[in-house]
Amino acid sequence: MSIFAALADPTRRGIVESLARGALSSGEIAERFDISASAISQHLKVLREAQVVRVRAEAQRRIYELDPHGVAELSRWVEELKGFWAPRFDALEAELRKPAGRPRKRRKEK
Amino acid sequence: MSIFAALADPTRRGIVESLARGALSSGEIAERFDISASAISQHLKVLREAQVVRVRAEAQRRIYELDPHGVAELSRWVEELKGFWAPRFDALEAELRKPAGRPRKRRKEK
């Protein structure tokens, strides 16, 4: 599964954001969310397989932390995207300073 | 929908990568993929709503291009993640230079 698919789920992004502050056990992660430990474990599996996080065992506990591979891969993809833009960068900078740009609903857009 | 959910789908990432090279009409995008123009249009809608792309009309054509808002948002999230790591950055750099780190299947891992 791609790193983007792994990060598509808000709970999984929450886990990643938690781990950015430091390593946590599976149980400590589960405490922070209102879903079962089982569900958390399944999310952690997805994140592991996408190399967004990695585990080490410590007695019965599994300690999770961010995996540099996944973050580096994500970073590379984004940087490459921005790279193609380089020639047009000034225009974009200006663009970003404009008001808000929230999805202006023209017709009725359900 | 979050920008990550929008980028979770491989076809949508392909569209974004195509648009990184420059603006394209809906039809030109559809040519590049083996799915119906309808499916592409639905993908474009998801990307539009996540502000990953934006459209302008040109006669009957809809010209799509990357939307700086979405890319900036994505970039910010990733940079922030890396930011938390800053203190530990040397260790990570070393980590990234190691062999491969593909998911080594220990037990039987379906």
Add this chain to the structure above:
DNA sequence: TGCTTAATTTAGCTGATACTAAAATAACAA
């Protein structure tokens, strides 16, 4: 040996997502 704690795996349900085909919208051209 059990019992407890920590975590994962499996099974099954439900809702969301990606697709096609067909209908609708819209601009241009004869």
Add this chain to the structure above:
DNA sequence: TTGTTATTTTAGTATCAGCTAAATTAAGCA
């Protein structure tokens, strides 16, 4: 007008993702 081209929207279907509950694995401790 009527037809053609470009695109979107709607309807319907099939597959997938995320959840809970229950079973399983595994380490530590009495």
